[in-house]
Amino acid sequence: MPSEIAELILMANKLRLGKAEAVASDPQTQLIARAQAGDRAAFDQLMIQHQRRVVAVAWRLLGSEDEARDAAQEAFLRVYRHLRKFDLAQDFSGWLYRIVVNVCRDLQRKRGRHGGTSLEEAFESGNLPEPASRENSEAAVLAAQERAIVQRALATLTEKERAALVLRDLEGLPTEEVARLLGSSPPTVRSQISTARVKIKAFRERWLSGRGKR
Amino acid sequence: MYCTRVQELLPLYAGADLAAREAEAVRAHLETCALCREVAEEFAASAVWLQAASLPEFDEAFFDDLRAGVWQRQARLAAQPTWFEQWLPSGGWRLVWAATALAVLVMAAVWSWSVYRRGVAPLPNRIDDYAGTTTDKGPTVPTPQDNLPELKPRSANVSALKQQKRHKPQAVEVAPRLPEIVVPPTPRLPEQPNLIAQATWPLSENQGESPNPPEMPEMLRIELQTADPNIRIIWFAPKTETPSNTKPETNSR
Numbered sequence: 001m002p003s004e005i006a007e008l009i010l011m012a013n014k015l016r017l018g019k020a021e022a023v024a025s026d027p028q029t030q031l032i033a034r035a036q037a038g039d040r041a042a043f044d045q046l047m048i049q050h051q052r053r054v055v056a057v058a059w060r061l062l063g064s065e066d067e068a069r070d071a072a073q074e075a076f077l078r079v080y081r082h083l084r085k086f087d088l089a090q091d092f093s094g095w096l097y098r099i100v101v102n103v104c105r106d107l108q109r110k111r112g113r114h115g116g117t118s119l120e121e122a123f124e125s126g127n128l129p130e131p132a133s134r135e136n137s138e139a140a141v142l143a144a145q146e147r148a149i150v151q152r153a154l155a156t157l158t159e160k161e162r163a164a165l166v167l168r169d170l171e172g173l174p175t176e177e178v179a180r181l182l183g184s185s186p187p188t189v190r191s192q193i194s195t196a197r198v199k200i201k202a203f204r205e206r207w208l209s210g211r212g213k214r
Numbered sequence: 215m216y217c218t219r220v221q222e223l224l225p226l227y228a229g230a231d232l233a234a235r236e237a238e239a240v241r242a243h244l245e246t247c248a249l250c251r252e253v254a255e256e257f258a259a260s261a262v263w264l265q266a267a268s269l270p271e272f273d274e275a276f277f278d279d280l281r282a283g284v285w286q287r288q289a290r291l292a293a294q295p296t297w298f299e300q301w302l303p304s305g306g307w308r309l310v311w312a313a314t315a316l317a318v319l320v321m322a323a324v325w326s327w328s329v330y331r332r333g334v335a336p337l338p339n340r341i342d343d344y345a346g347t348t349t350d351k352g353p354t355v356p357t358p359q360d361n362l363p364e365l366k367p368r369s370a371n372v373s374a375l376k377q378q379k380r381h382k383p384q385a386v387e388v389a390p391r392l393p394e395i396v397v398p399p400t401p402r403l404p405e406q407p408n409l410i411a412q413a414t415w416p417l418s419e420n421q422g423e424s425p426n427p428p429e430m431p432e433m434l435r436i437e438l439q440t441a442d443p444n445i446r447i448i449w450f451a452p453k454t455e456t457p458s459n460t461k462p463e464t465n466s467r
Contacts, residue, residue, distance in 0.1 A: 080284070194226050201257055204263055
């Protein structure tokens, strides 16, 4: 029954959009159509396909595993509730990105984190892991330290700078796409990315200079 | 391109976010400037360092727990009644419609009762008329007086009479009686001589004699010609007899 309904939805989209063959043949689109029809298994499959990316973006924006899991759950919940309004001709990944970014922004605001910490605060707050050499540390510990350092560096950025940098440099999205997801303009996004890269470079230089003194 | 301008563009150059023309200009400058080249390499290393930081290792249990949490929250939301359903009684829509209809009837009854209770104030039996009066001093401005016919009550039915008995008759405010304004008669002005008629008969000796109008005092016409030939002053004065010894003395010398 859900598959028949999904086919009806596909046919309706064909008549409305005129992109019949391209839409119908895309397995991703078929999966989304089935999920729109109420197929729970199809939606579960959609989650499996996108969960790693969603969690990665959420972790990079929030810096915590627990917060990333909460944000990912909230994002998928919003997708489930609004999936019926989704136009199959649109890019599902872009739509999902936008939801994840908005959820992370809402979580940050709820937890009272709007602007980034200053460079001094990032180093004065303490608990900054010592850069360990590769000879005497396990790879996992090293990786964890590096992640902590990167998270501390990202914390020096404002909410918008962080979102722009994560989507552009870590997710590899083009600037125009980033501007569209963030609801901003490409020149504004470029300016935010430029400022973010300067801050990250300054943080890294200071961290390395601290390592050199030891 | 100068170093200051190039170093402003280096963050975007490191991420390939510059336009082709600007990127070419920066690249050309970097070939000649060691300082800017060093800054560009620092930006590139920073970008690599940022991307190289791997994500935490999320195992499958993490993602299974993630998806299970989504379905649990969805089930909880679906089971939760909406705000309207929270207020909707267990009887459903029929009960709502019945309650609404009952409320409307009650409001209509209350409104009708309030209109019935308030009622209409009874009209006065006598109203001052507007006949005028006259006095010896002259005509007066008419003042309202009792002259209009007596008005009967609106209805003679029992309910109206009961209503009149129940309510005290309200005093009808009558316009205050205006004070009498006596217009004095127009005073009679003394008769003025008909100077125009008198001006037609010449009185000067040069113009010859003419008989005085009957029953009119003899008037003397005096004409004075000014320097302007178009202006002549004429006035009339009653002729008075002058004594003979008052003739003007002439200079006999």
